[in-house]
Amino acid sequence: MAGYAAAVLALIKKDLLSEWRTREAIGSMALFSLLIVVVFGFCFDARRVDLREAAPGMLWVAFSFSGVLGLNHSFATERQRGSLQALLLAPVDRSAIFLGKMLGNLLLLSLVEALTLPVFSILLRVRVLPCLPELALVTFASTIGLTAVGTLLAGMASSNRMREMLLPILLYPIWIPVLLAAVKATGGVLAGETLGQVWGWLRLILAFDLIFVTVGLLLFEQILEE
Amino acid sequence: MKARPPGGPWLAIDIAAVVSVLAAFLLALFYAPTERTMGDVQRIFYFHVPSAMMAFLGFVVVMVGSIAFLATGSRRFDSLALAGAEVGFLFCTITLLTGPVWARSAWGVWWTWDARLSTTLILWLLYVAYLMLRGYMQGDVRMRRFSAVLGILGALDVPIVYFSVRWWRTQHPTTFITERGGLEPEMRATLLLAMLAILLLFVSLLVRRIALERLRAGRDLLRMEIEEREIAPAMGGGSDRS
Numbered sequence: 001m002a003g004y005a006a007a008v009l010a011l012i013k014k015d016l017l018s019e020w021r022t023r024e025a026i027g028s029m030a031l032f033s034l035l036i037v038v039v040f041g042f043c044f045d046a047r048r049v050d051l052r053e054a055a056p057g058m059l060w061v062a063f064s065f066s067g068v069l070g071l072n073h074s075f076a077t078e079r080q081r082g083s084l085q086a087l088l089l090a091p092v093d094r095s096a097i098f099l100g101k102m103l104g105n106l107l108l109l110s111l112v113e114a115l116t117l118p119v120f121s122i123l124l125r126v127r128v129l130p131c132l133p134e135l136a137l138v139t140f141a142s143t144i145g146l147t148a149v150g151t152l153l154a155g156m157a158s159s160n161r162m163r164e165m166l167l168p169i170l171l172y173p174i175w176i177p178v179l180l181a182a183v184k185a186t187g188g189v190l191a192g193e194t195l196g197q198v199w200g201w202l203r204l205i206l207a208f209d210l211i212f213v214t215v216g217l218l219l220f221e222q223i224l225e226e
Numbered sequence: 227m228k229a230r231p232p233g234g235p236w237l238a239i240d241i242a243a244v245v246s247v248l249a250a251f252l253l254a255l256f257y258a259p260t261e262r263t264m265g266d267v268q269r270i271f272y273f274h275v276p277s278a279m280m281a282f283l284g285f286v287v288v289m290v291g292s293i294a295f296l297a298t299g300s301r302r303f304d305s306l307a308l309a310g311a312e313v314g315f316l317f318c319t320i321t322l323l324t325g326p327v328w329a330r331s332a333w334g335v336w337w338t339w340d341a342r343l344s345t346t347l348i349l350w351l352l353y354v355a356y357l358m359l360r361g362y363m364q365g366d367v368r369m370r371r372f373s374a375v376l377g378i379l380g381a382l383d384v385p386i387v388y389f390s391v392r393w394w395r396t397q398h399p400t401t402f403i404t405e406r407g408g409l410e411p412e413m414r415a416t417l418l419l420a421m422l423a424i425l426l427l428f429v430s431l432l433v434r435r436i437a438l439e440r441l442r443a444g445r446d447l448l449r450m451e452i453e454e455r456e457i458a459p460a461m462g463g464g465s466d467r468s
Contacts, residue, residue: 149379156372162362169358170376173351174383177390184394204390211382219378222296222371 007092011100033066033116056186071150075158098220102151134189142182148212155223178208243430246423258416274324276424284314292377304370309435315353341392352380
């Protein structure tokens with residue numbers, strides 16, 4: 001058990017360290033996320049239209065789009081450098097590799113979300129400070145589900161030369177329920193509701209997380225074998 | 227390995243499917259009474275509802291085939307999953323095409339975001355994703371395993387989609403189906419026959435699609451054998467006559 005945790009931690013550390021040295025993914029993900037918010041700002045003029053109704057949806061479009069970008073990157077570099085083969089030689093359970101990659105992606109996407117939020121709040125004139133803890137919790141819980149499915153499918157898509165095209169097509173149909181729940185819960189929280197009032201949606205998000213993290217742990221082995 | 231098209235009882239199912247679909251068609255048009263408020267357009271219901279059922283049954287087949295393939299590694303189960311996806315995709319498309327025609331005259335809109343409609347649409351997208359993954363990965367040894375993983379993910383996703391959309395749209399429009407208590411006996415008989423007909427058609431298409439996949443596997447083996455024979459003489463050895 002201690003060995004398992006150490007392996008997972010080592011994997012997270014490896015991914016974050018290599019990201020810290022290159023800063024390839026975080027920069028483009030955060031910038032892309034920001035660009036989407038800016039595009040929404042222009043397309044739906046924030047001075048004339050009240051965006052509070054649509055804002056949660058825009059936020060999740062930005063998060064999920066930059067998530068696809070990051071997920072594509074997380075396995076593309078592994079395949080290009082051939083380091084995936086090296087990972088397979090490591091004497092650890094395959095599910096530990098899944099957990100390590102997934103948590104690495106989760107931390108990265110959470111960081112991008114944290115960077116996007118202030119810009120989103122200022123440009124689209126949505127007040128986020130009063131409900132920040134609730135918003136953070138809802139966002140983090142939903143991001144777990146996104147990255148669980150995302151890590152599994154990105155591992156699959158990365159083996160194909162069409163990966164950039166393939167990944168979003170595979171991801172979005174499966175992401176739909178957690179995105180829907182995230183948008184509704186975010187909307188509720190932004191409107192001043194308590195966590196208890198959005199509990200129905202939060203419960204759906206947690207169920208989604210539980211199901212797809214479990215499936216990921218069980219099936220990741222099938223993705224890795226050559 | 228000899229692969230032959232399925233005969234005997236399977237041929238009987240093919241014939242029964244064709245005959246019963248034609249019979250259901252005639253019953254739906256001439257035997258079933260005209261619905262009082264919706265008129266003749268309601269007759270599309272006799273094919274729309276069974277098709278929708280087969281669309282969902284198709285993904286159950288995908289899931290069963292996918293799990294069995296991952297557990298055993300037998301190519302037969304992969305063919306089952308693939309056949310389920312292609313036939314299910316067909317019926318899902320039929321459902322999505324016939325639904326709006328009916329909805330337009332019954333509800334006045336082509337589309338509404340209610341739980342059943344939305345889930346069917348997501349189901350269709352899942353079928354597309356599954357078939358596209360197989361298309362992109364053609365010739366890759368990992369194709370069968372990867373598509374099995376996607377098949378399982380998709381099958382788990384469909385019920386979650388249904389519940390989330392039902393929650394999202396708490397007051398969905400009541401449809402004709404929920405008021406089934408008042409279905410005329412002639413309507414009920416027509417619907418039952420149509421359901422049987424579409425089920426037979428589903429099974430018949432599924433069996434034929436699996437058989438086609440087996441023929442293709444046989445062809446691949448033969449092609450490999452021929453290539454070996456062509457290469458052997460060129461290498462300066464082996465028998466060039468057989």
